Amino acid sequence: MSPVLAGVLQLLALIVALGLSYRPLGDYMARVYSSERHLRPEKWIYKAIGANPSVEMRWPAYLRGVLAFSAVSVLFLYLLQRVQGSLPGSLGFVSIDPDQAFNTAASFVANTNWQSYYGEQAMGHVVQTGGLAVQNFVSAAVGIAVAVALVRGFARSRTGELGNFWSDLVRGTVRILLPMAVIGALVLVACGAIQNFSGIHEVGQFMGGTQQWNGGAVASQEVIKELGTNGGGYFNANSAHPFENPNGLSNLFEIYLILVIPFALTRTFGRMVGSIKQGYAILGTMAAIWLGFTALMMWTEFAHHGPAFDIAGGAMEGKETRFGIGGSSIFAVATTLTSTGAVNSFHSSYTGFGGGITMLGMQLGEIAPGGVGSGLYGMLIMAIIAVFIAGLMVGRTPEYLGKKIGTREIKFAACYILVTPALVLGFTAVAMALDTPSNSMTNSGAHGFSEILYAYTSGANNNGSAFAGLNADTQWFNSTIGIAMLLGRFLPMVFVLALAGSLAEQTPVPETAGTLRTEKPLFTGLLVGTILIITGLTYFPALALGPLAEGLAA
Numbered sequence: 001m002s003p004v005l006a007g008v009l010q011l012l013a014l015i016v017a018l019g020l021s022y023r024p025l026g027d028y029m030a031r032v033y034s035s036e037r038h039l040r041p042e043k044w045i046y047k048a049i050g051a052n053p054s055v056e057m058r059w060p061a062y063l064r065g066v067l068a069f070s071a072v073s074v075l076f077l078y079l080l081q082r083v084q085g086s087l088p089g090s091l092g093f094v095s096i097d098p099d100q101a102f103n104t105a106a107s108f109v110a111n112t113n114w115q116s117y118y119g120e121q122a123m124g125h126v127v128q129t130g131g132l133a134v135q136n137f138v139s140a141a142v143g144i145a146v147a148v149a150l151v152r153g154f155a156r157s158r159t160g161e162l163g164n165f166w167s168d169l170v171r172g173t174v175r176i177l178l179p180m181a182v183i184g185a186l187v188l189v190a191c192g193a194i195q196n197f198s199g200i201h202e203v204g205q206f207m208g209g210t211q212q213w214n215g216g217a218v219a220s221q222e223v224i225k226e227l228g229t230n231g232g233g234y235f236n237a238n239s240a241h242p243f244e245n246p247n248g249l250s251n252l253f254e255i256y257l258i259l260v261i262p263f264a265l266t267r268t269f270g271r272m273v274g275s276i277k278q279g280y281a282i283l284g285t286m287a288a289i290w291l292g293f294t295a296l297m298m299w300t301e302f303a304h305h306g307p308a309f310d311i312a313g314g315a316m317e318g319k320e321t322r323f324g325i326g327g328s329s330i331f332a333v334a335t336t337l338t339s340t341g342a343v344n345s346f347h348s349s350y351t352g353f354g355g356g357i358t359m360l361g362m363q364l365g366e367i368a369p370g371g372v373g374s375g376l377y378g379m380l381i382m383a384i385i386a387v388f389i390a391g392l393m394v395g396r397t398p399e400y401l402g403k404k405i406g407t408r409e410i411k412f413a414a415c416y417i418l419v420t421p422a423l424v425l426g427f428t429a430v431a432m433a434l435d436t437p438s439n440s441m442t443n444s445g446a447h448g449f450s451e452i453l454y455a456y457t458s459g460a461n462n463n464g465s466a467f468a469g470l471n472a473d474t475q476w477f478n479s480t481i482g483i484a485m486l487l488g489r490f491l492p493m494v495f496v497l498a499l500a501g502s503l504a505e506q507t508p509v510p511e512t513a514g515t516l517r518t519e520k521p522l523f524t525g526l527l528v529g530t531i532l533i534i535t536g537l538t539y540f541p542a543l544a545l546g547p548l549a550e551g552l553a554a
Helices: 003-034 040-049 059-082 098-109 125-155 165-191 218-227 248-273 276-302 307-312 324-337 352-363 374-394 407-433 445-460 475-505 521-545 547-553
Strands: 200-206 209-214
Touching (some): 003 165, 003 276, 040 165, 098 475, 125 165, 125 218, 125 374, 125 475, 165 248, 218 248, 248 276, 248 324, 248 374, 276 324, 276 352, 276 521, 324 352, 352 445, 352 521, 352 547, 374 521, 445 475, 445 521
16 A cells, blocks of 8 residues: 555544544533533532532633633642652652743643653653643643633623633533543553553663663553643653554544544534534634645655655655654644644654644644634634624624624734734744854754744644754743743633623624625635635744745755
């Protein structure tokens, strides 16, 4: 079988699996967030944290819950790393330095999972399972909660109440993420991923000496890192490591885990607003961009030139032979079009255009299908912008799902789409202007610039993948990327929840003959165009200096 055909068949199998999961999972999540019943374990949690899950919250209270919970999480994870050397199960590892501990705490709480350390050489079992793995669950649940709050803003009227944050957080964790993670971990163990609490042991001979391997609860962390679009790996090689991702079947399953909840949330959205067709329109937009990026990535990586590429069957540098170009390309697009950041190959080794595709996927805002929760609310913000543009074209007040999109709503949406580019381009410009950050680059020229641009794109967009080649374990990068991750995660949430509150207070506008039909393919095309144009205008100059310049020079 040719490598190209193998890649296409993997893509088709993935589409079938996602299609079979779409309706039951989407409907189930809609029931979870619409139910008034509380499970007994959930009641225990509410009692322990002193929360009343039946009290409805307006957007400022909902936001305070998000920020307070996340702030406590950052502090707890930071302190856990700082005292690691005194904890049992630390495997002899010392406590983490302050700048790296801050970076890691910010990273996992912000659902970014950027890692400036070697997992198998820095983190013991307690930090990995009691700190990082826990944040993989709850940070994902926070993202879903904010998305559900925005959906309620569209679905409700003449009220500013968006639900209860603590109830949404607990339900997302207990009823959705935990059951799926248990099943997924069993599948990964069956595929060959390890799951234990063994220590460090020496294995065989390697380059004239012995090699040290760590054990760990890898399968359970691997499944939630993908399912929650987190990305932080137990090992430095991440999902290229055979302990995390043993073979082609586990690779395809992990891609499925990355995409299944973000795609299914469009069905949840349709159910909760009372129009399945509206969910299909958002799904169509996400799917069109995802398939387009995947096809383009596979083409540019398979379009090899020269005898070395011919012998290898394509651009195999930095890719695992277990997965090949097809499996690596599909994984790379899935992880950068979502806020996952897990990697099964090294994006710095991709062709110039291939590296640019991974970067552009994050710069779109990771909305196709995006991170767990963040992809849906990011796409709905873009839908509001598209409706506004359409309204300007025909001279009509823009409406979306029966809600008028006025000055206040557009201001919130505009602030949302401006925050992340400002962080990415601002930090990149400062880093390139200073001597110390630029000294961390392995490469010079366009590729070296891409290393720094990718790092801040990944951090501010809460992706977490690295371009490789950049030494990010410095005080500068640990601090600035940590700040970018926190601001890139929580500032947009402020505008999303403020927008949700504004929409929930409105009186629905009756549909007329002049109402834009946002469930039609025409609107899907307009939405795709809006996303690409806004991103292109924002990032094109920076991309032209990096991956585009490198690709055209090749």
